[in-house]
Amino acid sequence: MKRSMGTTLLASGVMLGALQFAAPWVQGAEPTQELKETKNYTISTAPAEQLHLETPKLPDMSGYTAQAVEAKIDRKTRGRVVVKRMLQQDALKDFIGGDERLREWVKRQQAMPQAIFIEGGYVTPEDLAKALPDSQFSETEPGVYLARLPLVVGHDASLEIGKSTKDFRLSQERGAFLVNDGKLFITGTRLTAWREQDKAPASFRKPDEFRPFLVSWGGSELYIVGSTVTSLGYDNSKSYGVSITQYTPGQAKRLKRSAPTGWLLDSEFVDHWYGFYCFEAENVVIKGNTYRDNIVYGIDPHDRSRGLIIANNTVFGTKKKHGIIVSREVDDSWIVHNKSYDNKLSGIVIDRNSINNLVAWNEVYQNHADGITIYESSNNLLWGNKVLNNQRHGIRVRNSVNIRLYENLSAANGLTGVLGHIKDLSDTDRNIALDPFDAKVSMILVGGKLAGNGSSPLSIDSPLSVELYRVELLAPSKSTGISFAGVLGEKQEEILDLMVRRKQAVLIDPVESQAELQD
Structure with missing residues (x-):
């Protein structure tokens, strides 16, 4: 039984500047390993009402504020500070597993590695400095604190690094990092990976060089508001920079931990391996921040995370x-x-x-x-x-169906304004074997403008379906005028005759699609 060929292509009301018919294929397009599938396409007219969509509604973001975070801090129950060995601690298992990783902390601490644990309630940096010797945690100058051991916020605890802290520093030489297994509040302050030898942030030098990091585990809540976070992370699992990540499935089930979450608001993240990373997180809000000069990614939500707001x-x-x-x-x-x-x-x-x-x-x-x-x-x-x-391309769609492009402006890009294509990934690092039926592309373009792109306003190869309506094509970069590429280029004269001269919607679909509909 054949699968449905999906939706059809509609095109109407296109305004063209300096329009001339041109060859369907243009020089300068990006070469790809395409899955070539011979299809014949036919052109006809169709109604366009089905393309209407209301303007998307956004979630209410007014509640994500510094005041709302302040209201979440429970200062009534004071916590305690203890130092324990890093071994056999759930919150640290990812960082000491195997001889090599344990050796990292032995080398840096010159002893069986230890960590600072906050348990049973609310703690501040001032409390840490009072409870611990300077060799482990100290106030180096008024409001400036230096952690020289890993620091763990327990599942029943909270740590507030607030406005009274000028800078909360994690020593690179001593192997310090920050683990949140409960609630962590970083508000109106600075968090810095610190290179003690240079008396400066631990700026990036090479991928495998340890740098302090922050990780927030399953069941935890992380709040960073109005703060500057600098130089965290390196190329090691869960050690990327600022991370919100679930435990492994076995640990999460045993510890009964729900998905982690957090709010990162109005802050600056600079020189991290990843500016932000999450894994199986839910309802994380990343709003109003600046991510600059990070190494691999700026913002990188990953596996099975959902309900995220990445705004402003x-x-x-x-x-x-x-x-x-x-x-x-x-x-x-x-x-x-x-x-x-x-x-x-x-x-x-x-x-x-x-x-x-x-x-x-x-x-x-x-x-x-x-x-x-x-x-x-x-x-x-x-x-x-x-x-x-x-x-390169303005908007690029590969091996994806039902991609809806509404009211977008794609202009002055080096190659194509909108590119749709299929590609065999079996010989790439993804090792995804896509047969011609599984590798498919379909999209809907409604409204907006494609203007002055280097090779073509629009190129689509072997589509399952494409829909166009009310798109403006302006300012062609080539002297020959505006020209489509791919399947649309092959049918360009018929499409433009209906779109421009007759002001009608256009339906393009593969011949086999129409045969299926008749069946």
């Missing part, structure tokens, strides 16, 4: 990969009103079966690869984004 952030200067990326089943989330620019690869990426996400009203520009990239992730909506002057 500015992300730039990421050195190795993308500004904002959600990957591996990150679903039902909002990526809205962000600025992502001057990142080494793409500005925003939706990746690896991440579905039902809204990417809306973002400004994505001057990235060194694509503007917005959708890889192997179906059923996502892009609305009202400005995608400008990126070095």
Whole structure:
């Protein structure tokens, strides 16, 4: 039994500047390993009413404030501070597993490694300094604290690093890092990975060099508000920078830990291995922050996280990969009103079966690869984004179906304004074997503008379906005028005749699709 070929293609009301018919294939398009599948397409007219969508509604974000975080702090029950061996501690198992990782802490502490534990209630840096010797934790100058051991906030405890703290420093030489297994509040202050030898932040030097990090485990709550966080993380599991991550399935079940969560508001994250990372987290809010000059990613929610709000952030200067990326089943989330620019690869990426996400009203520009990239992730909506002057494609959709592009501006990008294509990934690091039936692309484009892109406003190869309606094509960069590429280029004269001259909706679909409908 054949699968349904999905929706059809509608195109209508396109305004063209300096329109001339041109060859369907243009020079400068990106070469890819395409899954070639010969299809014949037919052109006809169809009603366009089915393409109407109401403007997306966003969740109420008014409650995510410093005042709301302050109200969550319970200072009534005072906690206690103890020092224990790192061995056989659930919150530290990921960091001492195997001889090599344990050896790291033995070398740095010059003894069987220990950690500071906060238990049973509320604690501040002042409390830590009073309870511990300077060799483990000290106030080096008024309001400046230095941790020289790993620090764990217990499941029944909370730590507030507040405005009375000028800087909370984690010693790189001594192997300090911060683990939250309860509630951690960082408000109106600084958190810094500290290189004692240089009396300066532990700025990035190489991927495998230990740098202090912050990880917030299953069942925990992390709140960072109005603060600056600097130079955390390196290339080691769960040690990336600022992370909110569930325990392994066995640990989470044994410890009865729910998904971790947190709010990161109005703060600055600088020079981290990953600016932000999460794994199986829920309802995390990342709002109003600046992520600059991070190494691999700016914001990177990962496996099976859901209900995330990524809003009003500015992300730039990421050195190795993308500004904002959600990957591996990150679903039902909002990526809205962000600025992502001057990142080494793409500005925003939706990746690896991440579905039902809204990417809306973002400004994505001057990235060194694509503007917005959708890889192997179906059923996502892009609305009202400005995608400008990126070095490769403006919006790129690969092996994904039901991608809806509404009211977007894609202009002055180096290659294609909107690219849709299929690709065989079996020979890549993903090792995904996609047969021609599984590798498919379909999209809907409604409203917005495609203007002045380097090779073509729109290119789609072997689509399952594409729908176009009320798109403006302006300012062609080539003297030959505006030209489609891919399947649309092959049918360009018929499409433009209906769109421009007759002002009608256009339906394009494969011949086999129509045969199925008749059956």
